[in-house]
Amino acid sequence: MNGIDLIRVLAVVAVTVSLILGIFLFTVSTRHKLGNVLLAAFILINGLDLSMLFLGQWLQQYPGALVLLITVSLLNNPVFYLYARSACDSDFRLRLVHLWHAVPFILINVELIPRFYLVEHGEKLDMLESYASIPELGWMIVIGNLQFVYYITAIFLVLKKYRKLYRENYADPAIITYRWLFQLVLVDTVAHSIVLAKDLLKLGNWGSWSNSLQLLVGINAVFILCWFVFKALYNPDLFRGVSFHLEPLRRQAVTAIDEQTQEKIDLLKTYMLEREPFLDPALTIQQLARQLKIPMKELSVLINLHLGQHFFDFVNGYRVRKAMELLRDDQQRERTVQEIFYEVGFNSKSSFNTAFKKLTNLTPRQYRNSAEAVD
Structure with missing residues (x-):
């Protein structure tokens, strides 16, 4: 089995696991429904991205669908952030204002309507031959990495507030949600760094190095998704949020106690x-x-x-x-x-x-x- 075949096999395994886990999270009966749905969406978006490794060639027959699926990755970081909010804040609810997180995805696709989606099928195929002919896909890499920095920073701020509120209001020593999300952020950072390196090598026409990292991405994805499953099995309650309506106490000098x-x-x-x-x-x-x-x-x-x-x-x-x-x-x-x-x-x-x-x-x-x- 050569490297390309192994990548595809790993991608199939990872996508299959993500589908099973995503469907389970969507359908399981729990009081943490919103958190489960957002986590399922995060897993399935990653699964769609990985499916390009073995469906990409077939999807070239449908270039519009292929490019749309590629742009869906712009929803990955926002959904991860919203999941973190829902896991930490027991009062969190999705509202219309949260649609602003989808603005980059919408703008890229609006830009692609006249330049790509509405052109002839043959012209679409010609454009797919080189990323350079679809500059929006290059912009996606830049936007995706800016998104990643912004949302990871936002998640760390959410975790900081969560930890402070938890210690001031709860006595359960095992802060499961905090540890889970902190570990997940670290794992996601490593995975994102590998994908970034792969994309940069691909843009720079370093094909052999890009393929090697593609293999690493597949292995990494299988490991992460299996880790998700084991976490879910051993820690069924990963969503013990605190109310963010609580305000952390501000430390101040205390004078003599009356x-x-x-x-x-x-x-x-x-x-x-x-x-x-x-x-x-x-x-x-x-x-x-x-x-x-x-x-x-x-x-x-x-x-x-x-x-x-x-x-x-x-x-x-x-x-x-x-x-x-x-x-x-x-x-x-x-x-x-x-x-x-x-x-x-x-x-x-x-x-x-x-x-x-x-x-x-x-x-x-x-x-x-x-x-x-x-x-």
């Missing part, structure tokens, strides 16, 4: 020790405010400003101290560390170890061994 504020802080600490709400791994600041019967904003100010901690760290501190108590208890010696961290509200070993070591400078196992040595 008597009324101190009473509320004491009430909060007593409640945490006696009622142990932190044992709920999905505890949020909204839930804790309802339990204490005080406004959420007021509770957020107490924890984030007066106690100088994010809600995330505040709750995990109580979880760690509860774990320390259990690890010291002689009657708990038969229990594993894993059983203990689940009991105190953590849902992953790595997040438990990180929080525990941050507070004690020891791993949970080291702490238990040191407690046994003292006894």
